[in-house]
Amino acid sequence: MQGVQPNIQATASTVIIKPRKSLAISDITSIWQFRDxxxxxxxRDIQIRYKQTFLGAFWAxxxxxxxxxxxxxxxxxxLGLASGSLSNYFLAVFxxxxxxxxxxxxxTTTSNALVANAEMLRKIYFPRLIIPLSAAGAPLLDFMIAAIVLIAVMAITGVTLPLAALFIPLLILITLIAAVGVxxxxxxxxxxxxxxxxxxxxMLQLTFFLTPVLYDLPISDRWQPLISINPMYGIITNFKNIMAGQSLSTTPLLYAIIxxxxxxxxxxxxxxxxxxxxADIV
Structure with missing residues (x-):
């Protein structure tokens, strides 16, 4: 008895990878698909950062x-810029x-990430945006370590934060958005x-001295839009205000968000x- 052979038609799909002039929604979703x-x-970047180091995470x-x-x-x-004690100045600057x-x-790390991973770009396909995004992981870990130490120091010294401290996660988020974008x-x-x-x-060295990290930078209303082009001006100004128990400076903060x-x-x-x-020029 001869069996009946089913009629099976094989189907194949072809994926064509071609460059686009602008970022599409599919590019964002593909980053999620390649999240592993x-x-x-x-x-890997975190391991390389601390591999065979004597001080380890203390470098953060x-x-x-x-x-x-x-x-x-x-x-x-x-120079006598400390308005109070040196310990208060330290807790304001740190x-x-x-x-x-x-x-x-x-x-610094994201700007060099593509050149440092040139072989990956030439050999395999994946969303290229993943490389600079992954390079931000090690600096973020360093920040978390330093932040934990800061919280411990504040707890030991008895420093209490005002209600405006609830905006600190927003300041960190704005910093990440600006840094990743640049x-x-x-x-x-x-x-x-x-x-x-x-x-x-x-460029970063020049920007550092235009940012009120080590000293206050009083700016008149006339020049504030110009100096606020640096997003870290508004972020650090408000960060120091919070640590000093003062209210937020809303105008620099809005400039920083924009x-x-x-x-x-x-x-x-x-x-x-x-x-x-x-792939052609890296």
């Missing part, structure tokens, strides 16, 4: 602690320093123009336009 790769790359504290300590002696004591370190380190834009530009590997540290959103939008736009050239 994002976590893996972030964990060394830079802000050392800079704050020197600033306390030079600006607080020698939180500003760790959030500035978060901002500057994310920009970082992914510079990451794309660094692939095309390697000069940015030298320009970025220089500039951070602009940074992210421009960064995504530049990244998507340059992305098509990555």
């Amino acid at each position: 790769l994002l976590r893996t790359l972030a964990a 504290l060394l830079q802000p602690l050392a800079t704050t300590g020197v600033a306390t002696v030079v600006f607080g004591k020698i 939180p500003a320093m760790i959030i500035w370190t978060l901002f500057s380190t994310i920009i 970082g992914i834009m510079l990451a794309a530009l660094t692939v095309v123009y390697r000069d940015f590997r030298l320009i970025v540290p220089f 500039i951070a959103c602009i940074c992210l939008t421009v960064g995504l736009s530049v990244f998507s336009r340059v992305e098509r050239k990555f």
